[in-house]
Amino acid sequence: MIEKALAVAFQIGLVLLLSPLVTGFNRVLKARAQTRRGPSLLQPYRDLYKLLRKGMVIPDTASWIFTATPFVLFVTTLLASLLIPMVSVAAPLSLFGGVLAVVYLLALGRFFLALAGLDTGSSFGGLGSSREMTISAIAEPALMLAVFTVAIGAGSTNLSIVAQSAQGQSWRFLAPSQMLAFAALFIVLIAETGRIPVDNLSTHLELTMIHEAMILEYSGPYLALIEWAAAIKQLVLMMLLVNVFFPFGLSADWSPGAVLFSLVLFSLKLLLLSIVVAIVEIGNAKMRLFRVPELLAIAFVLGALALVSTFLFQG
Amino acid sequence: MHFWQDSEFGNRMITLMAALVLVLQIVMVTERWIVTNIRAFALQSFLLACIANTIAYYNNAPHIYAAAVFMLLVKAILLPVMFERLVTKIEIRQEIEPLINAPISVIITGLLTLLAYVVAESFHRPDEPLSPASLGHNTLAVAIALFLIGFFMMVNRRKALTQVLALLSLENGIFLAAISLTYGMPMIVEVGIFFDVLVAGMVLAILVYRIRETFDSMDVSRLSRLKG
């Protein structure tokens, strides 16, 4: 029982530490691509530390939902991260929720974030919430088809079992259904974390911002919690992508040696994925809002093809 | 025995008189004047009374005599006189304008008679000997023809009084069927029927009179305000 608690604590600590690093690494890559030095790798940690100590301004029209949302968002994303195998195949709480629970925990966080956006009473909040809910709604079918492909392949929605069964077969990730599902999930990752073709995190121009519009009124520790939760959410989706499709190197149990080795391997895989994400961001300009459904329709078609190919190519 | 006891002669006489009744019916269909129409109806009723007498005589069924007397009294005398007094009292234009003009209505009457024979034919049993019981069988076709033509005349007439006349001639057909097929219904039924016909005649006359008063014309096609 204690061993389980240790595993949970370890995974929590790892997630908290790694997530700002990923966003930081992503900013550094983009800066280098635009031939400028860009902020240091540890800048996100410094921002969070500064924000946690700064004062806060709460809008007078806001209700208790405004103050509760950062905590709900942070906690749901953190719990979602515990359901996914990170360094060991046996994810700490995978018995209590499979991939559906992950998807819907993130949806719960998004639900409260959208409400908080509306709570501020300014049109920016409403704009952000409306766009966020629309895009996530359109992304759901593609996400669900990819999840279905993975679950059908492994015969279960429990992510630990999915990772185990994927480890068992060699060159599993080269199967067409897995590649297509990976592509579909990758597009959904871009849409969900608000990367360039769908949303631009670094600007506050009302024409383009979606995620930023909702958290416009947050400041101080609340803003820190929300930024951190967004980073964790990004890490969760990346972990889902990495450990479900390329599960090799995940340690079978929680022995310290194996965990250390799989941690190194995991961070390498994470590095590669964030490089790919950065390349996509650099290579694309932001799409018009009503072009995004077409992108997600492509993801949906990819998901459907993945499903068909499971029984078409016996893959 | 005398010629009039010979049932063959009786049969011939009945068929002849039935044919005359049919002819009178066709005359009523084509007749233009109301008064002559009433008189044709009276003559028809009188002939029917004679047929009843002949059948009663040859089948010595006493109560048919009573039926003949009733027919004579009610339909040959009482009702026609009442109608004529009504017609002269109201002194409406004597002209009858039927819905369908004369030539076509004659053709229709012919078709109806043909239909009557087709229907009556299914009852005729060739094998049956010509016994007094089957004396009036061939008059069934005439009865059905009278009935159908009477009905057609009701549909065809504009004036209220002529519709009543058509209704009564229609009942003549039924009377002919009754006496020729079954030698009259039980007495109490005969009396009842004639009493009803009498009351019907009087009630309809009152109605015709009130229609004449409120619509100041007997044209029934005026009565079409109740729709839908």
Place this chain on the structure above:
Amino acid sequence: MAIFVLLSIPLFACGLTALMRKRQWMEAVHLLSGIGLFATAASLAGSVLRSGSVSSGNGFLYVDSLSALVAVLTAFVYMVCTPYAVGYLRRDESDGTLAPHGDAHAALRRLRMYYCLMPLFVFCMFLIVVANNLGVMWIAIESTTLASIFLVTFYGRPTSLEAAWKYAMIGGVGLSMALFGTVLTYYSAHQVLGGDSVSALNWSVLVLQAQHFDKPVMRLAFILILLGFGTKAGLAPMHTWKPDAYCQAPVPVAALMSTAVLNCALYGLARFYVLTTRCLGPAFASNLLILFGLLSIGVAAPFILVQRSSRRMLAYSSIDHGGIMVLGLGFGGVLGVLGMLMHMTFHTVTKPLLFFCVGNIQQHTGNDAMRRGASGLVHVLPISAPMFLLGALAVTGTPPFSMFQSEFMVLRAGFASQHLGLSIVFVACVVAIFCGFFHHVTQLVLGPPSGAPREAFSRWKTYPVIGLSTVVIAMGFWLPAPLYQLLDGAVRILAVQP
């Protein structure tokens, strides 16, 4: 003995009223005759239940459970109509519609005519039910038409005259067809029975020998009988006189005609149906009955959907229910016949309630228009309007009420006799009629108050409505045992085992 009392009460009442001078006396006689008739009919039914069938005048008058049932129903309707008629005519008199420009003497004369003709009308109906001789039955039906002509022209308006004329003409033609049919039946029975004794045309005698009758003549006879009694019952294509007559006649007369006359006409039709099925087998008669039944329901549906006058809507509803009864008889078998008789019973209880409510509404608003007419009547007529809504639900066969059970039984008979397609048409028409009927009634009853003053409470017009609605609700859940035995006996007579 009960039969003679049954026949003599109306004659006695008619005679007495003819001599009366004062209105109160006429009303008293009218009410007493109503109650007396119902009591006699009930005792007659009791004696029939005990001894199977009652006959007197050596077989001239013959009452079995079928005729006892129809007699009880007719007496019930008459008993309910009498108090309502008193209230209705008093209101007419005070409105001045009875006599032009308030001439009291003419009004009294017209009232006397009404109170004389009504018992006569009922007497003829009881004669139909009681007569064993088919010829006498025809005479009785003919006299109901004659008696009711002047009831239809009661108000003397041009339109009521027009309605009476159509009623007389179409009735006259129909009944002459019925006479021809009776003559032919007698002819086809003539060979078998021979001799022309008085009892030759008695139903009880004929029914025993029915198998040996002459087949083709019987076929022609049944066609003519069906057309004749169908005209009297108001089955489609012969229904055209009904909407006009019910629209123009006073409400109690219309209520009596739409239930009692319909029952008697179907009673006559049922008598001949038994003879024909015994002689020709069930196929011929039931096909014709199904044809006319469905035709009536089919014709009634569109008229109710787009109807503009409430009285005419009730007339078409009667045509529809006549069609359902004939359809039930046509489907045949114990289920079909029991369905028909139950439908006749429940219709006889429900339809007068609707007529009384429409009567109250018409006397309050002055016209019976529905589309652009009054609305929100529930505020003005606190009892009649809701009961009208309740009656509308009952008469369209909505389940909690009794009409549903009889309609469902007819439907089950349809399924039992493998007429699936026809049953689908039947259900479709019933649903269409419900839509039209209920739509019109709710537009009339519900809605904002139109500011008109609340109707003055009149005992005579409201208590019959309340009494009838309690009976309608009670019938939905429970049927008195003697009534059910009467129904059972009647079914055994009609349900000819194929």
Place this chain on the structure above:
Amino acid sequence: MWPICELYSAGLLVYAVAALAGLTAHLRKTTAAWIAPLLCYAAIAAAALEFSASCGALFAGAAFDWSLPSGIQSIHYGVCLDPLSAYFNMALSLLAVCVGVYSVGYLRHGAASRRPGLFCCFFNLHLLSLTLVFTASNIVFFLIAWELVVVTAYFLVVTDHESTEVRRGGILYILMSRGGTGLMFLGFLLLASAAGSMEFQAMHGSGEKLSPVLGASAFLLLFFGFGVKAGIIPLHIWLPAAHPVAPSNVSALMSGIVIKTGIYGMARVFFDFYGVLPVWTGMLVLVAGVVSALLGVLYALMEHDLKRLLAYHSIENIGIILMGFGSALLFRSFGYPQLAALALVAGLFHTLNHGVFKCLLFLGAGSVLQGAGTRNMEEMGGLIRRMPWTALYFLIGAVAISGLPPLNGFVSEWFTYQGLLAGFGTTSTLTRMAFPIAGALLALTAALAAACFVKAFGITFLALPRGESAEHAMEAPASMKTGMALLAASCVVLGLGATWFIPIFAPITQRALGVQITQQLVAGNSLVLTAGSVRNGSVSPLMLALGLVALGVVPFALWLAPGRKSSRVTGPSWDCGLPGLTAANEYTATAFSKPLRMIFGALFRPRREIQAEFDVSPYYPKAIHFESEIEPTFETHIYEPIWTAIQAIAARMRKIQTGSIHAYLAYIFVTLILLLLFGVRG
């Protein structure tokens, strides 16, 4: 040991007595204040009795049946409380208790308070007939109770019959229900003629005895007959017309349980009367479910009348239930009873869940309507400050209906997903693709529902009040709050305690599919719900909730870690430098749903018109009038053409009664001639 029969009949008796008391109170014109609460307490007591009776029947597994003679030999009023009836009766009585508590406060004002006696009479009669529908044991009594539900519901919907909109909704409701009942007549009689008797017991498995064609037609008749009542997409137009106009406690009951009578009928026919059905039936039900769910939520998104929005959501959730039933039928026809039982449990559990949270949402909308005086969301806003408790309960209902963990909506949708997921492997034909596509569309529906309820909750309760009536809103009285609290609590308990609730379905699936699945569905000493076995996926809403609470420590620790207490100031939101933020700046409901209206434009064909008035310069309009509406496709393209065609035919048929006596006599003459020509020969 559990006196089911006595409790059940006592419940019926109390309902009946309360109804009669209401009627007498109305007839004696007493509108004293204590009438309505007293009758509501009676309803609550009766519902409690029914609740205990059905729980007894479910847990103790003891069924009973007695019958009442009706005076007519062939018809008797039989009642039987078998597991399926007990389950639905339990759901009904749970909702009846909560709505009863709510009504005590609700009936103080509003349309129903003008005629309290009559309203309470119909209310109790309505609950009585609902209980009878669920427990009737033969066809005639079932149909009588069914139509009694329709009639009493109609009279409840038209309590405020002064307004034309109410009357139109009421008449549309009763006419379409009657059409549905007509279809059911035919379907039931087909089955009865095969089974030879009208008893439900005798009709068990009677579907097989029918020939394939008759069996299929009976299935279709009953499916569309019940579909009208359940509100499946093509037959749904009465639902958004009738539910919003009814008093809120009535529309809560109607959306919560009355449309479930259709679902009960389908469950009874599909799983009790029919053994194995052909594949196309299951596919039809699944497709109907998907279409109803998707179109239901899409139309809900476009609504800015709170109660119409909730009515469309009922259609969506009925779609989800039908998805469960459809996949259960498909599994049974593919020969996988275990999976069929899983899908059936998903459908039935969602029926109860939807009943609970939809009832909660309608009661919330009712108190908002009474507090803020309007149903239009564009005039609401900022109600969370004045109506905190209603806002909290509405929020719990919104989270539940969007299927978000850890509440009950998530659990039943999780089971539906698992059913669809398992369906992929059951057949090799192309129909296997239907399951994942349905799963994907279910996900889309759930996400759109979440978006819709963010809009509904956000626009109604948050930020600044848009209309002055919303400014002076008052909190709902105590009894209304307790009613909503009970429902919110049952939402949470059904969510977290799902593992203890699932074994209830064991007798139902045993009778319907002959297989007991509930042991496999619950594992980990009844903490975890599984989809057949732990191996193929498990979830534990209780542990998730505990996890969420426990992990709450981490953000607090991070907030307090830096030591110095940071200042916390309230100030105005950013208003782009304009002079002060007013309600006009806020996002409106129409604006919120605009992106989705553009994306699904093909379905809605949106139309909008903008008139702007300028006075000085063409760039600064003085006032802009904006109007946008979407095309009600089903009404304009299906129902109106049919209705006008029927009216045209009927008008033409009216020509028969021309008024001329010659025509009338001609009709009879022609009939006579035809009969003579063909009849005599025949």
